[in-house]
Amino acid sequence: MNTRQLLKVAVLTTVAAVSFSMPVKAQVNVTPEDYRVALSLQKVIESVAEKVRPAVVDITSVSTVKFQHPAIPPEFRDFFRQFGFPMPQFPDMPKEFERKSLGSGFIVKVKNGWAYILTNNHVIDKAKKIRVKLYNGDVYTAKVVGADPKTDVALIKIKVGNKKVPVAKLGDSDKIKIGELVIAIGNPYRLDGSVTHGIISAKGRHGLGLNPIENFIQTDAAINPGNSGGPLCDIYGNVIGINTAIVRNAQGLGFAVPINIAKKVMHDLLKYGKVIRGWLGVYIEDVSPDVAAKFGIKSGVIVTKVIKGSPASKAGLKSGDIIVTYNGEQVKGVSDLQLKVVNTRPGDRVRLGIIRNGERETITVKIGQMPQHEMIADALSTLGLSVQKLTPELKQKLGIPENISGLVVTDIKPGSPADDAGLQEGDVIVSAGTKPQNLKPVKSVEAFAKLVEKAKDSGVLLKVYRNGFSFFVVLKAEE
Structure with a gap:
């Protein structure tokens, strides 16, 4: 290295040393007003924690x-x-x-x-x-x-007797908006009174497979095991949801049950001792985007079957009708309509906007109370089991002998109690009972569902036919 090169290196080193020793000048100018805004947000979160914790x-x-x-x-x-x-x-x-x-x-x-x-x-x-x-x-x-x-x-x-205890104030989850600030409070991993904050990421989340009825609030406020059951609050300290679930191995994906759903459940439990739900009495499917475009609608559901004697039948609803509005509100799909119906008080009259033969009509339906057998049948879904009556056509299709009768298993949810019991699609439930002495032939889905409900934690003893063999299994809810 010659003298010129040595001099160049020395100059660059000196410049670098001077640069590192000089104080860094802030590129962002923070005003007192900015601090006031930040402190205001901080005070809001502090206030909510103080009120709700x-x-x-x-x-x-x-x-x-x-x-x-x-x-x-x-x-x-x-x-x-x-x-x-x-x-x-x-x-x-x-x-x-x-x-x-x-x-x-x-x-x-x-x-x-x-x-x-x-x-x-x-x-x-x-x-x-x-x-x-x-x-x-x-x-x-x-x-x-x-x-x-x-x-x-x-x-x-x-x-609690005469002791004074603090009570949380319940808000209105129907009025919340995506992007709204929220605060979650709970006891994750036994860390009592932990407070986190975030925003409402989405509303009306369903199809997650967590509950039979889903209409979750999605939030990025940190929710961990132990937070379940705790409140999700707005900036005023009003509870807008019950923190319920997280997506494992994911960040910022928490879900809460809207407080308006919880308020109805609480009201019914206190007044009736059970939850009362509305019933329309139809089988429905989502309208595909292509069909929706042809009819000039954004969304809706198509009626595939009307149950005889149901509120829908009495109101004149027909198979092939497309339901597009419910009391003036857009019907977004199957889950949306189901939620609207079950949250309607039996006896209330609602206006259904429908499309029939290409023409728009409005019909009024008096919502009924969900029949007990309809409510009980849902117990089968919690066991991860779907069944239907074994008809002569199904016997022929599945190669089942003529002398076998009962209910055929049409679907099994992986990891469910039905799966754990060893049941498979195509199995025929021939007879059922709470013990060997009262095994009886299974004649209908409703009767089977009632037996499952009656047995509850003790489980139901099933005699099952599969590929020429008969065997016994016990179907019971998860412990």
């Missing part, structure tokens, strides 16, 4: 899980059944153990010495003991007022 409770539920042996894959179960080998036994393993579930809740009402708490059904489901810890550290044993698995909402209560 005292009403948030920690819930620990204890349930008993029973089992006889480790889960055996269906293909191995079939092997043992078909060749008459006894199922493997594990006599040294415990028959049951206690499981604790952690969650959150919030006090919504105090009456006659009882404090009522909203939470998720899955937080207290099948619990034999529920412990509630208040924000001040007081611990109580809770009683279940009622629960609604369809919406994953539950109402429990604790005896």
Whole structure:
């Protein structure tokens, strides 16, 4: 390296040293007004936390899980059944153990010495003991007022006597907007009273497979295990949702049950002891985008069948009608119409905007109450099972002998109780009962669903026909 090159390096080094030693000049000018705005937002979040945190409770539920042996894959179960080998036994393993579930809740009402708490059904489901810890550290044993698995909402209560306890204020989830700031409060991983904030990412989320009735608020406010049952609040401290679910291994994907749905569930449980839902009585399918374009509509549902004697039938609704509005509101699809109907009080009259033979019409329907057999039949879906009556046509199609009758399994949800029991599509449920002594032929879906509901946690004993063999299984809800 010559003298000129050495000089050049020395100059560059000196310049670099001077540059690094000089103070960095801010490229963004922050004004006092900017700080005032930031501090205002900070104060809003502080205010919400101060208002709502005292009403948030920690819930620990204890349930008993029973089992006889480790889960055996269906293909191995079939092997043992078909060749008459006894199922493997594990006599040294415990028959049951206690499981604790952690969650959150919030006090919504105090009456006659009882404090009522909203939470998720899955937080207290099948619990034999529920412990509630208040924000001040007081611990109580809770009683279940009622629960609604369809919406994953539950109402429990604790005896507080004359003690004053804070109550959360409920808002109106129908008025929320996408992009609105929200604050989530709960007890993730037993970290009591944790506060996170974000925005409403979306509304009306459904088809997630979490609940039979879905209309979730989606938020990016951090929600973790233990947050379930806690409140999602607006900037005024009003509860607009119940934090319910997260997408595992994802960030910023949390879901909450709208508080208006929870308010209806709470009202019905307190007044009737059960949830009352409206019923229209139709089978429907989504209108495809191409069909919608031809009819000049944005969305809607097409009626594929009208149940005889139903409110829809009495109002004159026909197969082939396209329902486009419900009391003036656009029908966005099957889930949207179902939600509108079940949230309508039985006896209320609603206006359906329909398209029939290419012409727009409006018909008035008096919404009925969902029949008990319709509500009970939904129990089958929670077991991951779909069935239908075995007709002569199905017998011929599936190659089932003439002397076999009952219900044919049309769908099994992977990982469901029906799947765990070893049932498969094409199986025929020949007879069912709560024990061997009262096994009876299965003649209808409704009768089978009622038996499932009656058996509840004890399970239903099924005699099943498959490929020339008959065997027994017990179908029961997950522990």
